[in-house]
Amino acid sequence: ELTYTFEKIQQDQEFQFYASGFYSEPYKITVLSRPEITSLKVFVNFPPYLGKKGEEIENAGNLEIPEGTKVTWKLETSNTQSGIIGFKSSGQENQMQHFEDQGFTYSQNFQNPDQYWIRLANSESENKDKINYSISVIKDQYPELVVNQMLDSVLFKNVYLGGSISDDHGLTQLNLNYEIIKGGKAATGVKSIKIPISKKLSRQDFVYHWAIDSLKLEPNDQLNYHVQVWDNDGVNG
Numbered sequence: 440e441l442t443y444t445f446e447k448i449q450q451d452q453e454f455q456f457y458a459s460g461f462y463s464e465p466y467k468i469t470v471l472s473r474p475e476i477t478s479l480k481v482f483v484n485f486p487p488y489l490g491k492k493g494e495e496i497e498n499a500g501n502l503e504i505p506e507g508t509k510v511t512w513k514l515e516t517s518n519t520q521s522g523i524i525g526f527k528s529s530g531q532e533n534q535m536q537h538f539e540d541q542g543f544t545y546s547q548n549f550q551n552p553d554q555y556w557i558r559l560a561n562s563e564s565e566n567k568d569k570i571n572y573s574i575s576v577i578k579d580q581y582p583e584l585v586v587n588q589m590l591d592s593v594l595f596k597n598v599y600l601g602g603s604i605s606d607d608h609g610l611t612q613l614n615l616n617y618e619i620i621k622g623g624k625a626a627t628g629v630k631s632i633k634i635p636i637s638k639k640l641s642r643q644d645f646v647y648h649w650a651i652d653s654l655k656l657e658p659n660d661q662l663n664y665h666v667q668v669w670d671n672d673g674v675n676g
Contacts, residue, residue: 474559474566478515483508488673489608500557500572504549506579507674511546512557519543520561527554550674552576582606582670596652600634600666605642609671612636613645617664619654626660634666 445452451470456463479498485491486507496502502510514522514535522535522543528551535543557570586602604610613634619626634647656662 471563472518472561473564474519474561475517476514476557476559476566476570477517480513482511482513484511486673488671500570501574502572503575503577505577506550507548508576509546509548510574512544514543514557516541516543516559518561519559521559523558523560525556525558532558549574549576579670579672579674580607582610582668584666584668586666596650598649598651598664599646600649601644601646602666603642603644604636604668606670607641609638609641610636610643610668611638611671612669614667615647615649615664616667617662619656620661620663621657622659638671 445468448468448470452468453465454468455465479500481496481499481502482493483496483502483504484493485505489505504510512524512535516522519541522537522545523532524535524545525532526547533545535545538544553574553576555572555574557572559566583605584602585604586600588601589599591597591599600615604613613636615632615634616629617632618629632649634645636645637643651662654662
């Protein structure tokens with residue numbers, strides 16, 4: 440038994456067998472080209488409420504993005520007729536849109552972390568190894584509120600409120616909410632007073648002087664109140 444090994448064939452190759460003065464008919468080894476990525480660009484468009492300019496990332500598939508970000512992939516490939524992108528969260532594969540010669544694109548918004556893969560194919564083969572990446576999603580945190588109060592213990596006419604508010608991306612509103620209880624029953628619905636804040640600062644202090652004598656409270660009336668803060672979360676509200 441005789442053997443011969445063709446090492447690392449890069450292109451088509453023809454050959455014949457020769458023995459005892461005779462040649463066999465010609466044979467041909469055809470090299471099939473696998474599809475491959477030549478360029479990967481990822482465009483990230485952040486939620487408008489963040490006020491951040493979109494970014495373009497080249498040749499990096501692993502991402503860390505804020506919640507609600509829209510991601511667009513643009514692939515340049517060779518020897519490729521179709522591009523597929525699949526996501527672990529759904530288990531589904533999606534056909535990427537074909538553009539130009541061998542370019543492929545796909546867009547999706549993300550609320551939660553995920554993993555994805557890209558699969559390329561032509562009429563003869565697929566890319567040798569599945570291309571896997573991960574997406575980390577940074578959740579918009581709840582705003583934080585710290586309140587201190589000082590009561591007018593002599594005339595009971597004033598309440599002084601002070602404290603701090605903060606959020607990871609920004610603040611929109613700070614309210615003092617209150618209701619009056621008479622005879623164990625709510626005499627009024629919940630009413631609100633807006634406490635001025637700056638929407639440009641994500642961390643700030645506040646002070647508010649509340650003249651409660653204007654409420655005309657009577658003996659045995661009960662006043663319930665609390666302070667409420669809103670962030671600017673444009674994804675979850």
